[in-house]
Amino acid sequence: MMATTHALAGVAVASLVALGAPEQVDVALAAAFVGGLFPDLDLYAGHRKTLHFPVYYWPFALAAGALAIVSTGPATVALACFLLAAALHSTMDVFGGGLELRPWLATSERAVYDHFAGRWRRPRRWVRYDGAPEDALLGALLAVPPLLVAGAPLRWLIGATVCLSVGYALVRRRVPAVTEHLVGFVPATMTEYVPERFVEG
Numbered sequence: 570m571m572a573t574t575h576a577l578a579g580v581a582v583a584s585l586v587a588l589g590a591p592e593q594v595d596v597a598l599a600a601a602f603v604g605g606l607f608p609d610l611d612l613y614a615g616h617r618k619t620l621h622f623p624v625y626y627w628p629f630a631l632a633a634g635a636l637a638i639v640s641t642g643p644a645t646v647a648l649a650c651f652l653l654a655a656a657l658h659s660t661m662d663v664f665g666g667g668l669e670l671r672p673w674l675a676t677s678e679r680a681v682y683d684h685f686a687g688r689w690r691r692p693r694r695w696v697r698y699d700g701a702p703e704d705a706l707l708g709a710l711l712a713v714p715p716l717l718v719a720g721a722p723l724r725w726l727i728g729a730t731v732c733l734s735v736g737y738a739l740v741r742r743r744v745p746a747v748t749e750h751l752v753g754f755v756p757a758t759m760t761e762y763v764p765e766r767f768v769e770g
């Protein structure tokens with residue numbers, strides 16, 4: 570799934586804060602947006618392993634959620650929403666595609682690394698690959714609840730994120746050729762730093 574879909578999933582869940590603590594909703598949405606993106610910062614360093622914890626984020630997210638309920642404030646709500654969105658992201662990656670350069674070919678058996686079990690989890694491909702049409706559609710649907718409760722700046726951010734998702738989905742299948750072209754310019758001494766999936770044939 571696209572990083573933007575994960576961000577939108579995070580804000581979709583965080584929009585529930587509007588029911589219990591409407592004054593914290595923008596803090597919740599902003600923190601969930603960042604938390605939903607956060608695991609994918611490992612894109613160039615052990616992608617879907619270094620910052621993806623499909624098991625270990627959850628206890629911290631639930632503890633932070635409990636703290637935010639008993640002591641509601643911007644800091645506790647932000648922490649809970651950040652962790653919840655990161656946990657959700659790591660778990661959701663199982664339902665997407667694998668790690669290959671052309672994930673629509675479905676050749677990879679690696680969806681996300683499970684540190685608890687000490688092995689890679691297999692991709693379920695409910696969303697076939699990141700940037701698939703159903704990925705963009707899912708993001709657009711997830712954007713509806715937060716758009717109803719967000720303040721103006723966040724509404725813009727969420728709307729722009731949906732547009733970005735749709736735009737990426739439209740060009741997604743051209744990305745590998747562009748990536749391979751760019752990798753061709755990397756000096757030979759540097760190629761060891763290029764992630765393996767970017768140089769496959």
Ligand SMILES: [Zn+2]
Binds near residue numbers: 621
């Ligand atoms: Zn991810």
